[in-house]
Amino acid sequence: MAVFDPNDWWSPQAWAGTPWLRKGDARRAAERNRAVVHRWTAIAAFCLCFASLAPQPDHVPAALSGLFALAALASVGLALATREHPASPHLTAWDEAALSLAVATALRFGAGATAG
Numbered sequence: 001m002a003v004f005d006p007n008d009w010w011s012p013q014a015w016a017g018t019p020w021l022r023k024g025d026a027r028r029a030a031e032r033n034r035a036v037v038h039r040w041t042a043i044a045a046f047c048l049c050f051a052s053l054a055p056q057p058d059h060v061p062a063a064l065s066g067l068f069a070l071a072a073l074a075s076v077g078l079a080l081a082t083r084e085h086p087a088s089p090h091l092t093a094w095d096e097a098a099l100s101l102a103v104a105t106a107l108r109f110g111a112g113a114t115a116g
Contacts, residue, residue, distance in 0.1 A: 043075075044068075044103075047071060050063070062108075065104045066104070068107065072104060
C-alpha cells in the first residue's frame, strides 16, 4: 500500500504558468470539435426535453430560454474547471457557452418568450 504524499500529487507545472500551453490533452482538433458538438447537442436535447414539461404550451419558449441560460453558466464552469483558453483554434466549452447563450437570447427576444 502506498502512502499518500501531497508533494507527489501533481507536478508544479500543472499549477504554474499558462495552463493552455500544457500538453495534457493529446487529442486532435477534429476530435475535440466533435466532442464539443456532441456535448452541446446533448445539452440541447435535455433542455428541450425538460422545457416540454412546462404546464402550458405558451411557457415552453420561456422555459427553454432559461434552461439554455443555465446550460451556458454550466459550460462556463466547465471551461474554468478544465482551464480552457477562450481563443483556442478548436472548439471549447467557451464556444459551447456562447452558443447556448445565443440560443437563450434568441428564444427570449425572437420567440416572444416573456419572463414570468
